Amino acid sequence: MLKVKTPKNARAARELEKRAPKLVENGKKTLILQGTKTSNVLNSVLTEIFHLKKGSAIKYSRKNDNIRPFENGGETSLEFFSLKTDCSLFVFGSHSKKRPNNLIMGRTYDHHIYDLVEVGVENFKAMESFSYDKKLAPRVGSKPFIAFIGDGFENVVELKHLKEVLLDLFRGEVVETLNLAGVDRAYVFTAVSPNTVFFTHCALRLKRSGTVVPRMELVEVGPSMDFVVRRHRLPNEGVKKQAMKTASDQPKKKMKNVSRDVLQGKIGKIYIPDQQVGDMALSNDAKGLKRERREAKTNKEAKAHKSKKQKADPK
Known part of the structure:
Protein backbone atom coordinates (compact mmCIF):
# COMPACT_ATOMS: atom_id res chain seq x y z
CA MET A 1 0.00 0.00 0.00
CA LEU A 2 1.13 3.53 -0.70
CA LYS A 3 1.90 5.72 2.29
CA VAL A 4 -0.46 8.70 2.52
CA LYS A 5 1.29 11.90 3.56
CA THR A 6 -0.52 14.96 4.86
CA PRO A 7 0.57 18.35 3.44
CA LYS A 8 2.81 20.42 5.72
CA ASN A 9 2.03 23.82 4.20
CA ALA A 10 -0.47 25.54 1.91
CA ARG A 11 1.69 25.09 -1.18
CA ALA A 12 1.82 21.31 -0.74
CA ALA A 13 -1.93 21.25 -0.13
CA ARG A 14 -2.53 23.08 -3.43
CA GLU A 15 -0.33 20.61 -5.31
CA LEU A 16 -2.23 17.65 -3.85
CA GLU A 17 -5.52 19.30 -4.78
CA LYS A 18 -4.34 19.66 -8.40
CA ARG A 19 -3.58 15.92 -8.57
CA ALA A 20 -6.83 14.83 -6.91
CA PRO A 21 -9.67 13.42 -9.06
CA LYS A 22 -11.88 16.13 -10.60
CA LEU A 23 -15.26 16.20 -12.30
CA VAL A 24 -13.65 18.03 -15.24
CA GLU A 25 -10.23 16.43 -15.67
CA ASN A 26 -7.08 18.09 -16.98
CA GLN A 250 -24.16 16.54 -9.25
CA PRO A 251 -27.27 18.21 -7.74
CA LYS A 252 -27.53 21.86 -8.74
CA LYS A 253 -27.34 24.46 -6.01
CA LYS A 254 -30.69 26.14 -5.41
CA MET A 255 -30.73 29.82 -6.35
CA LYS A 256 -32.53 32.23 -4.05
CA ASN A 257 -35.43 34.36 -5.34
CA VAL A 258 -35.40 32.56 -8.72
CA SER A 259 -38.28 30.49 -10.04
CA ARG A 260 -39.42 29.11 -13.39
CA ASP A 261 -42.71 29.51 -15.14
CA VAL A 262 -44.07 27.52 -18.10
CA LEU A 263 -44.91 30.65 -20.09
CA GLN A 264 -42.48 33.31 -18.86
CA GLY A 265 -39.51 30.99 -18.27
CA LYS A 266 -37.00 32.08 -15.65
CA ILE A 267 -38.37 34.63 -13.18
CA GLY A 268 -36.29 36.48 -10.62
CA LYS A 269 -37.22 38.74 -7.70
CA ILE A 270 -35.19 41.83 -6.90
CA TYR A 271 -35.52 43.47 -3.49
CA ILE A 272 -34.73 47.22 -3.40
CA PRO A 273 -34.33 48.77 0.08
CA ASP A 274 -36.16 51.97 1.13
CA GLN A 275 -34.33 54.94 -0.35
CA GLN A 276 -35.36 57.33 2.47
CA VAL A 277 -35.69 60.40 0.29
CA GLY A 278 -36.98 62.56 3.13
CA ASP A 279 -33.69 62.38 5.01
CA MET A 280 -31.57 63.47 2.05
CA ALA A 281 -29.70 66.76 2.40
CA LEU A 282 -30.75 69.23 -0.32
CA SER A 283 -28.59 72.18 -1.36
CA ASN A 284 -30.04 75.71 -1.13
CA ASP A 285 -27.88 76.98 -3.98
CA ALA A 286 -29.87 75.44 -6.75
CA LYS A 287 -29.85 77.28 -10.07
CA GLY A 288 -33.63 77.52 -10.12
CA LEU A 289 -33.69 79.28 -6.73
CA LYS A 290 -30.96 81.70 -7.82
CA ARG A 291 -32.98 82.67 -10.91
CA GLU A 292 -36.11 83.24 -8.79
CA ARG A 293 -34.17 85.49 -6.44
CA ARG A 294 -32.71 87.39 -9.39
CA GLU A 295 -36.13 87.90 -10.99
CA ALA A 296 -37.65 89.00 -7.65
CA LYS A 297 -34.82 91.51 -7.16
CA THR A 298 -35.29 92.89 -10.69
CA ASN A 299 -39.03 93.29 -10.17
CA LYS A 300 -38.46 95.04 -6.84
CA GLU A 301 -35.99 97.47 -8.40
CA ALA A 302 -38.38 98.17 -11.26
CA LYS A 303 -41.22 98.96 -8.85
CA ALA A 304 -38.98 101.24 -6.76
CA HIS A 305 -37.82 103.10 -9.87
CA LYS A 306 -41.43 103.55 -11.07
CA SER A 307 -42.63 104.91 -7.72
CA LYS A 308 -39.66 107.30 -7.55
CA LYS A 309 -40.45 108.58 -11.03
CA GLN A 310 -44.09 109.17 -10.12
CA LYS A 311 -43.11 111.23 -7.09
CA ALA A 312 -40.74 113.38 -9.11
CA ASP A 313 -43.35 114.04 -11.85
CA PRO A 314 -46.85 114.23 -10.30
CA LYS A 315 -48.48 114.92 -13.69
Missing part, protein backbone atom coordinates in the same frame (compact mmCIF):
# COMPACT_ATOMS: atom_id res chain seq x y z
CA GLY A 27 -5.20 16.79 -20.00
CA LYS A 28 -3.96 13.24 -19.38
CA LYS A 29 -0.25 12.48 -19.39
CA THR A 30 1.27 9.12 -20.34
CA LEU A 31 4.02 7.27 -18.48
CA ILE A 32 6.20 5.05 -20.69
CA LEU A 33 8.50 2.53 -18.97
CA GLN A 34 9.99 -0.93 -19.46
CA GLY A 35 10.47 -4.12 -17.51
CA THR A 36 13.50 -6.25 -16.70
CA LYS A 37 14.04 -7.44 -20.26
CA THR A 38 13.07 -5.84 -23.56
CA SER A 39 13.86 -6.46 -27.22
CA ASN A 40 15.10 -4.02 -29.86
CA VAL A 41 11.68 -4.05 -31.48
CA LEU A 42 9.96 -3.21 -28.21
CA ASN A 43 12.43 -0.41 -27.45
CA SER A 44 11.68 1.09 -30.85
CA VAL A 45 7.94 0.80 -30.23
CA LEU A 46 8.18 2.62 -26.89
CA THR A 47 10.33 5.35 -28.46
CA GLU A 48 7.88 5.81 -31.35
CA ILE A 49 4.92 6.11 -28.97
CA PHE A 50 6.87 8.68 -26.96
CA HIS A 51 7.48 10.75 -30.12
CA LEU A 52 3.81 10.53 -31.11
CA LYS A 53 2.80 11.86 -27.69
CA LYS A 54 5.59 14.40 -27.37
CA GLY A 55 4.67 17.11 -24.89
CA SER A 56 2.25 14.93 -22.90
CA ALA A 57 4.40 11.87 -22.11
CA ILE A 58 7.20 10.95 -19.71
CA LYS A 59 9.59 8.13 -20.61
CA TYR A 60 11.76 6.16 -18.15
CA SER A 61 14.79 4.41 -19.64
CA ARG A 62 15.80 2.35 -16.59
CA LYS A 63 14.69 -1.26 -16.17
CA ASN A 64 12.09 -2.04 -13.50
CA ASP A 65 12.21 -5.46 -11.83
CA ASN A 66 9.17 -5.16 -9.56
CA ILE A 67 6.49 -4.20 -12.09
CA ARG A 68 4.14 -7.06 -13.06
CA PRO A 69 0.74 -5.45 -13.70
CA PHE A 70 -1.38 -8.62 -13.87
CA GLU A 71 0.05 -10.15 -10.67
CA ASN A 72 -0.87 -9.43 -7.06
CA GLY A 73 1.62 -6.99 -5.55
CA GLY A 74 3.20 -6.26 -8.91
CA GLU A 75 1.31 -2.98 -9.36
CA THR A 76 2.69 -1.09 -6.34
CA SER A 77 5.72 0.35 -8.12
CA LEU A 78 3.62 1.29 -11.14
CA GLU A 79 1.13 3.16 -8.95
CA PHE A 80 4.03 4.90 -7.19
CA PHE A 81 5.43 6.15 -10.51
CA SER A 82 1.95 7.24 -11.56
CA LEU A 83 1.61 9.29 -8.37
CA LYS A 84 5.12 10.71 -8.70
CA THR A 85 4.70 11.88 -12.31
CA ASP A 86 0.94 12.64 -12.11
CA CYS A 87 0.25 10.38 -15.12
CA SER A 88 -3.15 8.72 -15.57
CA LEU A 89 -2.10 6.61 -18.59
CA PHE A 90 0.82 4.20 -18.89
CA VAL A 91 2.52 1.99 -21.48
CA PHE A 92 4.71 -0.82 -20.13
CA GLY A 93 6.95 -2.98 -22.31
CA SER A 94 8.46 -6.37 -21.47
CA HIS A 95 9.89 -9.34 -23.39
CA SER A 96 10.00 -13.03 -22.50
CA LYS A 97 9.94 -16.39 -24.22
CA LYS A 98 6.33 -16.97 -23.24
CA ARG A 99 5.18 -13.44 -24.22
CA PRO A 100 7.58 -11.89 -26.77
CA ASN A 101 7.34 -8.15 -27.53
CA ASN A 102 4.70 -7.70 -24.87
CA LEU A 103 3.03 -4.31 -24.50
CA ILE A 104 0.70 -3.48 -21.61
CA MET A 105 -1.47 -0.35 -21.82
CA GLY A 106 -3.69 0.83 -19.04
CA ARG A 107 -5.32 3.65 -17.15
CA THR A 108 -5.29 4.73 -13.51
CA TYR A 109 -7.91 6.37 -11.34
CA ASP A 110 -6.76 8.28 -8.26
CA HIS A 111 -3.30 6.80 -9.03
CA HIS A 112 -4.56 3.22 -8.68
CA ILE A 113 -4.79 0.73 -11.54
CA TYR A 114 -8.15 1.15 -13.31
CA ASP A 115 -7.92 -1.31 -16.21
CA LEU A 116 -5.31 -3.20 -18.27
CA VAL A 117 -4.90 -4.44 -21.84
CA GLU A 118 -1.98 -6.68 -22.88
CA VAL A 119 -1.06 -6.98 -26.57
CA GLY A 120 1.76 -8.51 -28.55
CA VAL A 121 3.54 -6.42 -31.20
CA GLU A 122 4.07 -7.99 -34.63
CA ASN A 123 5.13 -6.73 -38.09
CA PHE A 124 6.53 -3.49 -36.70
CA LYS A 125 7.74 -0.77 -39.10
CA ALA A 126 9.40 2.37 -37.73
CA MET A 127 9.04 5.90 -39.09
CA GLU A 128 12.47 5.68 -40.70
CA SER A 129 11.31 2.91 -43.06
CA PHE A 130 8.75 5.22 -44.74
CA SER A 131 9.80 7.66 -47.43
CA TYR A 132 7.77 10.89 -47.40
CA ASP A 133 8.20 14.64 -47.42
CA LYS A 134 9.45 15.78 -44.02
CA LYS A 135 7.12 18.76 -44.20
CA LEU A 136 4.26 16.32 -43.63
CA ALA A 137 5.62 15.34 -40.22
CA PRO A 138 3.02 16.01 -37.50
CA ARG A 139 3.58 19.13 -35.42
CA VAL A 140 3.62 19.24 -31.64
CA GLY A 141 0.21 20.20 -30.25
CA SER A 142 -1.77 19.19 -33.35
CA LYS A 143 -4.93 17.08 -33.08
CA PRO A 144 -5.41 13.70 -34.80
CA PHE A 145 -8.30 11.97 -36.49
CA ILE A 146 -8.88 8.49 -34.99
CA ALA A 147 -10.65 5.87 -37.11
CA PHE A 148 -11.70 2.40 -35.93
CA ILE A 149 -12.55 0.13 -38.86
CA GLY A 150 -14.28 -3.23 -38.34
CA ASP A 151 -17.29 -4.70 -36.55
CA GLY A 152 -15.03 -6.30 -33.96
CA PHE A 153 -14.71 -3.00 -32.09
CA GLU A 154 -18.46 -3.18 -31.35
CA ASN A 155 -19.03 -6.92 -30.96
CA VAL A 156 -15.87 -8.42 -29.38
CA VAL A 157 -15.35 -7.54 -25.69
CA GLU A 158 -11.53 -7.55 -25.93
CA LEU A 159 -11.45 -5.25 -28.96
CA LYS A 160 -14.11 -2.98 -27.48
CA HIS A 161 -11.99 -2.58 -24.36
CA LEU A 162 -8.85 -2.04 -26.47
CA LYS A 163 -10.68 0.69 -28.40
CA GLU A 164 -11.44 2.61 -25.19
CA VAL A 165 -7.81 2.45 -24.03
CA LEU A 166 -6.39 3.44 -27.44
CA LEU A 167 -8.82 6.32 -27.72
CA ASP A 168 -7.73 7.66 -24.34
CA LEU A 169 -4.07 7.11 -25.20
CA PHE A 170 -3.90 8.92 -28.55
CA ARG A 171 -6.63 11.56 -28.55
CA GLY A 172 -4.73 14.06 -26.40
CA GLU A 173 -6.42 16.92 -24.61
CA VAL A 174 -10.15 17.34 -25.18
CA VAL A 175 -11.05 20.68 -26.84
CA GLU A 176 -14.39 22.25 -27.78
CA THR A 177 -13.31 24.20 -30.89
CA LEU A 178 -10.78 23.13 -33.49
CA ASN A 179 -9.04 24.77 -36.43
CA LEU A 180 -8.80 22.64 -39.58
CA ALA A 181 -5.13 23.57 -39.97
CA GLY A 182 -4.43 21.99 -36.58
CA VAL A 183 -5.59 18.54 -37.75
CA ASP A 184 -2.60 17.15 -39.66
CA ARG A 185 -2.59 13.39 -38.95
CA ALA A 186 -4.80 10.33 -38.54
CA TYR A 187 -4.54 7.12 -36.51
CA VAL A 188 -6.23 4.21 -38.25
CA PHE A 189 -7.04 1.00 -36.34
CA THR A 190 -8.37 -1.92 -38.41
CA ALA A 191 -9.79 -5.06 -36.80
CA VAL A 192 -8.27 -7.83 -38.94
CA SER A 193 -9.57 -10.68 -36.76
CA PRO A 194 -11.30 -11.05 -33.34
CA ASN A 195 -7.94 -10.67 -31.58
CA THR A 196 -5.73 -8.76 -34.07
CA VAL A 197 -5.71 -5.02 -34.82
CA PHE A 198 -3.61 -3.34 -37.51
CA PHE A 199 -2.37 0.14 -36.54
CA THR A 200 -1.05 2.72 -38.98
CA HIS A 201 -0.21 6.41 -38.69
CA CYS A 202 -0.91 8.73 -41.64
CA ALA A 203 -0.36 12.40 -42.39
CA LEU A 204 -3.12 14.54 -43.89
CA ARG A 205 -2.40 16.49 -47.06
CA LEU A 206 -4.89 19.23 -47.97
CA LYS A 207 -5.36 19.85 -51.71
CA ARG A 208 -7.57 22.09 -53.79
CA SER A 209 -10.99 20.75 -54.65
CA GLY A 210 -12.64 23.73 -56.37
CA THR A 211 -14.90 24.28 -53.35
CA VAL A 212 -14.54 25.72 -49.88
CA VAL A 213 -13.92 22.25 -48.42
CA PRO A 214 -10.42 21.01 -49.36
CA ARG A 215 -9.70 17.50 -50.59
CA MET A 216 -7.76 15.33 -48.14
CA GLU A 217 -5.19 12.69 -48.95
CA LEU A 218 -3.60 10.22 -46.52
CA VAL A 219 0.16 9.65 -46.65
CA GLU A 220 1.51 6.84 -44.46
CA VAL A 221 4.34 8.17 -42.30
CA GLY A 222 4.64 5.40 -39.69
CA PRO A 223 4.91 3.71 -37.39
CA SER A 224 2.73 0.71 -38.25
CA MET A 225 2.30 -2.57 -36.37
CA ASP A 226 -0.12 -5.37 -35.48
CA PHE A 227 -1.60 -5.62 -31.99
CA VAL A 228 -2.48 -9.17 -30.93
CA VAL A 229 -4.69 -9.10 -27.83
CA ARG A 230 -3.46 -11.52 -25.13
CA ARG A 231 -4.99 -10.54 -21.78
CA HIS A 232 -7.21 -7.75 -20.49
CA ARG A 233 -8.76 -6.76 -17.19
CA LEU A 234 -11.91 -4.66 -17.00
CA PRO A 235 -12.40 -2.09 -14.22
CA ASN A 236 -14.39 -2.79 -11.10
CA GLU A 237 -18.03 -1.69 -11.38
CA GLY A 238 -17.90 0.46 -8.25
CA VAL A 239 -14.70 2.20 -9.31
CA LYS A 240 -16.03 2.59 -12.86
CA LYS A 241 -19.19 4.29 -11.64
CA GLN A 242 -17.14 6.69 -9.53
CA ALA A 243 -14.65 7.41 -12.32
CA MET A 244 -17.39 8.02 -14.92
CA LYS A 245 -19.15 10.60 -12.77
CA THR A 246 -19.64 13.91 -14.59
CA ALA A 247 -20.54 17.43 -13.52
CA SER A 248 -24.14 17.01 -14.70
CA ASP A 249 -24.61 14.17 -12.19
Whole structure:
Protein backbone atom coordinates (compact mmCIF):
# COMPACT_ATOMS: atom_id res chain seq x y z
CA MET A 1 0.00 0.00 0.00
CA LEU A 2 1.13 3.53 -0.70
CA LYS A 3 1.90 5.72 2.29
CA VAL A 4 -0.46 8.70 2.52
CA LYS A 5 1.29 11.90 3.56
CA THR A 6 -0.52 14.96 4.86
CA PRO A 7 0.57 18.35 3.44
CA LYS A 8 2.81 20.42 5.72
CA ASN A 9 2.03 23.82 4.20
CA ALA A 10 -0.47 25.54 1.91
CA ARG A 11 1.69 25.09 -1.18
CA ALA A 12 1.82 21.31 -0.74
CA ALA A 13 -1.93 21.25 -0.13
CA ARG A 14 -2.53 23.08 -3.43
CA GLU A 15 -0.33 20.61 -5.31
CA LEU A 16 -2.23 17.65 -3.85
CA GLU A 17 -5.52 19.30 -4.78
CA LYS A 18 -4.34 19.66 -8.40
CA ARG A 19 -3.58 15.92 -8.57
CA ALA A 20 -6.83 14.83 -6.91
CA PRO A 21 -9.67 13.42 -9.06
CA LYS A 22 -11.88 16.13 -10.60
CA LEU A 23 -15.26 16.20 -12.30
CA VAL A 24 -13.65 18.03 -15.24
CA GLU A 25 -10.23 16.43 -15.67
CA ASN A 26 -7.08 18.09 -16.98
CA GLY A 27 -5.20 16.79 -20.00
CA LYS A 28 -3.96 13.24 -19.38
CA LYS A 29 -0.25 12.48 -19.39
CA THR A 30 1.27 9.12 -20.34
CA LEU A 31 4.02 7.27 -18.48
CA ILE A 32 6.20 5.05 -20.69
CA LEU A 33 8.50 2.53 -18.97
CA GLN A 34 9.99 -0.93 -19.46
CA GLY A 35 10.47 -4.12 -17.51
CA THR A 36 13.50 -6.25 -16.70
CA LYS A 37 14.04 -7.44 -20.26
CA THR A 38 13.07 -5.84 -23.56
CA SER A 39 13.86 -6.46 -27.22
CA ASN A 40 15.10 -4.02 -29.86
CA VAL A 41 11.68 -4.05 -31.48
CA LEU A 42 9.96 -3.21 -28.21
CA ASN A 43 12.43 -0.41 -27.45
CA SER A 44 11.68 1.09 -30.85
CA VAL A 45 7.94 0.80 -30.23
CA LEU A 46 8.18 2.62 -26.89
CA THR A 47 10.33 5.35 -28.46
CA GLU A 48 7.88 5.81 -31.35
CA ILE A 49 4.92 6.11 -28.97
CA PHE A 50 6.87 8.68 -26.96
CA HIS A 51 7.48 10.75 -30.12
CA LEU A 52 3.81 10.53 -31.11
CA LYS A 53 2.80 11.86 -27.69
CA LYS A 54 5.59 14.40 -27.37
CA GLY A 55 4.67 17.11 -24.89
CA SER A 56 2.25 14.93 -22.90
CA ALA A 57 4.40 11.87 -22.11
CA ILE A 58 7.20 10.95 -19.71
CA LYS A 59 9.59 8.13 -20.61
CA TYR A 60 11.76 6.16 -18.15
CA SER A 61 14.79 4.41 -19.64
CA ARG A 62 15.80 2.35 -16.59
CA LYS A 63 14.69 -1.26 -16.17
CA ASN A 64 12.09 -2.04 -13.50
CA ASP A 65 12.21 -5.46 -11.83
CA ASN A 66 9.17 -5.16 -9.56
CA ILE A 67 6.49 -4.20 -12.09
CA ARG A 68 4.14 -7.06 -13.06
CA PRO A 69 0.74 -5.45 -13.70
CA PHE A 70 -1.38 -8.62 -13.87
CA GLU A 71 0.05 -10.15 -10.67
CA ASN A 72 -0.87 -9.43 -7.06
CA GLY A 73 1.62 -6.99 -5.55
CA GLY A 74 3.20 -6.26 -8.91
CA GLU A 75 1.31 -2.98 -9.36
CA THR A 76 2.69 -1.09 -6.34
CA SER A 77 5.72 0.35 -8.12
CA LEU A 78 3.62 1.29 -11.14
CA GLU A 79 1.13 3.16 -8.95
CA PHE A 80 4.03 4.90 -7.19
CA PHE A 81 5.43 6.15 -10.51
CA SER A 82 1.95 7.24 -11.56
CA LEU A 83 1.61 9.29 -8.37
CA LYS A 84 5.12 10.71 -8.70
CA THR A 85 4.70 11.88 -12.31
CA ASP A 86 0.94 12.64 -12.11
CA CYS A 87 0.25 10.38 -15.12
CA SER A 88 -3.15 8.72 -15.57
CA LEU A 89 -2.10 6.61 -18.59
CA PHE A 90 0.82 4.20 -18.89
CA VAL A 91 2.52 1.99 -21.48
CA PHE A 92 4.71 -0.82 -20.13
CA GLY A 93 6.95 -2.98 -22.31
CA SER A 94 8.46 -6.37 -21.47
CA HIS A 95 9.89 -9.34 -23.39
CA SER A 96 10.00 -13.03 -22.50
CA LYS A 97 9.94 -16.39 -24.22
CA LYS A 98 6.33 -16.97 -23.24
CA ARG A 99 5.18 -13.44 -24.22
CA PRO A 100 7.58 -11.89 -26.77
CA ASN A 101 7.34 -8.15 -27.53
CA ASN A 102 4.70 -7.70 -24.87
CA LEU A 103 3.03 -4.31 -24.50
CA ILE A 104 0.70 -3.48 -21.61
CA MET A 105 -1.47 -0.35 -21.82
CA GLY A 106 -3.69 0.83 -19.04
CA ARG A 107 -5.32 3.65 -17.15
CA THR A 108 -5.29 4.73 -13.51
CA TYR A 109 -7.91 6.37 -11.34
CA ASP A 110 -6.76 8.28 -8.26
CA HIS A 111 -3.30 6.80 -9.03
CA HIS A 112 -4.56 3.22 -8.68
CA ILE A 113 -4.79 0.73 -11.54
CA TYR A 114 -8.15 1.15 -13.31
CA ASP A 115 -7.92 -1.31 -16.21
CA LEU A 116 -5.31 -3.20 -18.27
CA VAL A 117 -4.90 -4.44 -21.84
CA GLU A 118 -1.98 -6.68 -22.88
CA VAL A 119 -1.06 -6.98 -26.57
CA GLY A 120 1.76 -8.51 -28.55
CA VAL A 121 3.54 -6.42 -31.20
CA GLU A 122 4.07 -7.99 -34.63
CA ASN A 123 5.13 -6.73 -38.09
CA PHE A 124 6.53 -3.49 -36.70
CA LYS A 125 7.74 -0.77 -39.10
CA ALA A 126 9.40 2.37 -37.73
CA MET A 127 9.04 5.90 -39.09
CA GLU A 128 12.47 5.68 -40.70
CA SER A 129 11.31 2.91 -43.06
CA PHE A 130 8.75 5.22 -44.74
CA SER A 131 9.80 7.66 -47.43
CA TYR A 132 7.77 10.89 -47.40
CA ASP A 133 8.20 14.64 -47.42
CA LYS A 134 9.45 15.78 -44.02
CA LYS A 135 7.12 18.76 -44.20
CA LEU A 136 4.26 16.32 -43.63
CA ALA A 137 5.62 15.34 -40.22
CA PRO A 138 3.02 16.01 -37.50
CA ARG A 139 3.58 19.13 -35.42
CA VAL A 140 3.62 19.24 -31.64
CA GLY A 141 0.21 20.20 -30.25
CA SER A 142 -1.77 19.19 -33.35
CA LYS A 143 -4.93 17.08 -33.08
CA PRO A 144 -5.41 13.70 -34.80
CA PHE A 145 -8.30 11.97 -36.49
CA ILE A 146 -8.88 8.49 -34.99
CA ALA A 147 -10.65 5.87 -37.11
CA PHE A 148 -11.70 2.40 -35.93
CA ILE A 149 -12.55 0.13 -38.86
CA GLY A 150 -14.28 -3.23 -38.34
CA ASP A 151 -17.29 -4.70 -36.55
CA GLY A 152 -15.03 -6.30 -33.96
CA PHE A 153 -14.71 -3.00 -32.09
CA GLU A 154 -18.46 -3.18 -31.35
CA ASN A 155 -19.03 -6.92 -30.96
CA VAL A 156 -15.87 -8.42 -29.38
CA VAL A 157 -15.35 -7.54 -25.69
CA GLU A 158 -11.53 -7.55 -25.93
CA LEU A 159 -11.45 -5.25 -28.96
CA LYS A 160 -14.11 -2.98 -27.48
CA HIS A 161 -11.99 -2.58 -24.36
CA LEU A 162 -8.85 -2.04 -26.47
CA LYS A 163 -10.68 0.69 -28.40
CA GLU A 164 -11.44 2.61 -25.19
CA VAL A 165 -7.81 2.45 -24.03
CA LEU A 166 -6.39 3.44 -27.44
CA LEU A 167 -8.82 6.32 -27.72
CA ASP A 168 -7.73 7.66 -24.34
CA LEU A 169 -4.07 7.11 -25.20
CA PHE A 170 -3.90 8.92 -28.55
CA ARG A 171 -6.63 11.56 -28.55
CA GLY A 172 -4.73 14.06 -26.40
CA GLU A 173 -6.42 16.92 -24.61
CA VAL A 174 -10.15 17.34 -25.18
CA VAL A 175 -11.05 20.68 -26.84
CA GLU A 176 -14.39 22.25 -27.78
CA THR A 177 -13.31 24.20 -30.89
CA LEU A 178 -10.78 23.13 -33.49
CA ASN A 179 -9.04 24.77 -36.43
CA LEU A 180 -8.80 22.64 -39.58
CA ALA A 181 -5.13 23.57 -39.97
CA GLY A 182 -4.43 21.99 -36.58
CA VAL A 183 -5.59 18.54 -37.75
CA ASP A 184 -2.60 17.15 -39.66
CA ARG A 185 -2.59 13.39 -38.95
CA ALA A 186 -4.80 10.33 -38.54
CA TYR A 187 -4.54 7.12 -36.51
CA VAL A 188 -6.23 4.21 -38.25
CA PHE A 189 -7.04 1.00 -36.34
CA THR A 190 -8.37 -1.92 -38.41
CA ALA A 191 -9.79 -5.06 -36.80
CA VAL A 192 -8.27 -7.83 -38.94
CA SER A 193 -9.57 -10.68 -36.76
CA PRO A 194 -11.30 -11.05 -33.34
CA ASN A 195 -7.94 -10.67 -31.58
CA THR A 196 -5.73 -8.76 -34.07
CA VAL A 197 -5.71 -5.02 -34.82
CA PHE A 198 -3.61 -3.34 -37.51
CA PHE A 199 -2.37 0.14 -36.54
CA THR A 200 -1.05 2.72 -38.98
CA HIS A 201 -0.21 6.41 -38.69
CA CYS A 202 -0.91 8.73 -41.64
CA ALA A 203 -0.36 12.40 -42.39
CA LEU A 204 -3.12 14.54 -43.89
CA ARG A 205 -2.40 16.49 -47.06
CA LEU A 206 -4.89 19.23 -47.97
CA LYS A 207 -5.36 19.85 -51.71
CA ARG A 208 -7.57 22.09 -53.79
CA SER A 209 -10.99 20.75 -54.65
CA GLY A 210 -12.64 23.73 -56.37
CA THR A 211 -14.90 24.28 -53.35
CA VAL A 212 -14.54 25.72 -49.88
CA VAL A 213 -13.92 22.25 -48.42
CA PRO A 214 -10.42 21.01 -49.36
CA ARG A 215 -9.70 17.50 -50.59
CA MET A 216 -7.76 15.33 -48.14
CA GLU A 217 -5.19 12.69 -48.95
CA LEU A 218 -3.60 10.22 -46.52
CA VAL A 219 0.16 9.65 -46.65
CA GLU A 220 1.51 6.84 -44.46
CA VAL A 221 4.34 8.17 -42.30
CA GLY A 222 4.64 5.40 -39.69
CA PRO A 223 4.91 3.71 -37.39
CA SER A 224 2.73 0.71 -38.25
CA MET A 225 2.30 -2.57 -36.37
CA ASP A 226 -0.12 -5.37 -35.48
CA PHE A 227 -1.60 -5.62 -31.99
CA VAL A 228 -2.48 -9.17 -30.93
CA VAL A 229 -4.69 -9.10 -27.83
CA ARG A 230 -3.46 -11.52 -25.13
CA ARG A 231 -4.99 -10.54 -21.78
CA HIS A 232 -7.21 -7.75 -20.49
CA ARG A 233 -8.76 -6.76 -17.19
CA LEU A 234 -11.91 -4.66 -17.00
CA PRO A 235 -12.40 -2.09 -14.22
CA ASN A 236 -14.39 -2.79 -11.10
CA GLU A 237 -18.03 -1.69 -11.38
CA GLY A 238 -17.90 0.46 -8.25
CA VAL A 239 -14.70 2.20 -9.31
CA LYS A 240 -16.03 2.59 -12.86
CA LYS A 241 -19.19 4.29 -11.64
CA GLN A 242 -17.14 6.69 -9.53
CA ALA A 243 -14.65 7.41 -12.32
CA MET A 244 -17.39 8.02 -14.92
CA LYS A 245 -19.15 10.60 -12.77
CA THR A 246 -19.64 13.91 -14.59
CA ALA A 247 -20.54 17.43 -13.52
CA SER A 248 -24.14 17.01 -14.70
CA ASP A 249 -24.61 14.17 -12.19
CA GLN A 250 -24.16 16.54 -9.25
CA PRO A 251 -27.27 18.21 -7.74
CA LYS A 252 -27.53 21.86 -8.74
CA LYS A 253 -27.34 24.46 -6.01
CA LYS A 254 -30.69 26.14 -5.41
CA MET A 255 -30.73 29.82 -6.35
CA LYS A 256 -32.53 32.23 -4.05
CA ASN A 257 -35.43 34.36 -5.34
CA VAL A 258 -35.40 32.56 -8.72
CA SER A 259 -38.28 30.49 -10.04
CA ARG A 260 -39.42 29.11 -13.39
CA ASP A 261 -42.71 29.51 -15.14
CA VAL A 262 -44.07 27.52 -18.10
CA LEU A 263 -44.91 30.65 -20.09
CA GLN A 264 -42.48 33.31 -18.86
CA GLY A 265 -39.51 30.99 -18.27
CA LYS A 266 -37.00 32.08 -15.65
CA ILE A 267 -38.37 34.63 -13.18
CA GLY A 268 -36.29 36.48 -10.62
CA LYS A 269 -37.22 38.74 -7.70
CA ILE A 270 -35.19 41.83 -6.90
CA TYR A 271 -35.52 43.47 -3.49
CA ILE A 272 -34.73 47.22 -3.40
CA PRO A 273 -34.33 48.77 0.08
CA ASP A 274 -36.16 51.97 1.13
CA GLN A 275 -34.33 54.94 -0.35
CA GLN A 276 -35.36 57.33 2.47
CA VAL A 277 -35.69 60.40 0.29
CA GLY A 278 -36.98 62.56 3.13
CA ASP A 279 -33.69 62.38 5.01
CA MET A 280 -31.57 63.47 2.05
CA ALA A 281 -29.70 66.76 2.40
CA LEU A 282 -30.75 69.23 -0.32
CA SER A 283 -28.59 72.18 -1.36
CA ASN A 284 -30.04 75.71 -1.13
CA ASP A 285 -27.88 76.98 -3.98
CA ALA A 286 -29.87 75.44 -6.75
CA LYS A 287 -29.85 77.28 -10.07
CA GLY A 288 -33.63 77.52 -10.12
CA LEU A 289 -33.69 79.28 -6.73
CA LYS A 290 -30.96 81.70 -7.82
CA ARG A 291 -32.98 82.67 -10.91
CA GLU A 292 -36.11 83.24 -8.79
CA ARG A 293 -34.17 85.49 -6.44
CA ARG A 294 -32.71 87.39 -9.39
CA GLU A 295 -36.13 87.90 -10.99
CA ALA A 296 -37.65 89.00 -7.65
CA LYS A 297 -34.82 91.51 -7.16
CA THR A 298 -35.29 92.89 -10.69
CA ASN A 299 -39.03 93.29 -10.17
CA LYS A 300 -38.46 95.04 -6.84
CA GLU A 301 -35.99 97.47 -8.40
CA ALA A 302 -38.38 98.17 -11.26
CA LYS A 303 -41.22 98.96 -8.85
CA ALA A 304 -38.98 101.24 -6.76
CA HIS A 305 -37.82 103.10 -9.87
CA LYS A 306 -41.43 103.55 -11.07
CA SER A 307 -42.63 104.91 -7.72
CA LYS A 308 -39.66 107.30 -7.55
CA LYS A 309 -40.45 108.58 -11.03
CA GLN A 310 -44.09 109.17 -10.12
CA LYS A 311 -43.11 111.23 -7.09
CA ALA A 312 -40.74 113.38 -9.11
CA ASP A 313 -43.35 114.04 -11.85
CA PRO A 314 -46.85 114.23 -10.30
CA LYS A 315 -48.48 114.92 -13.69
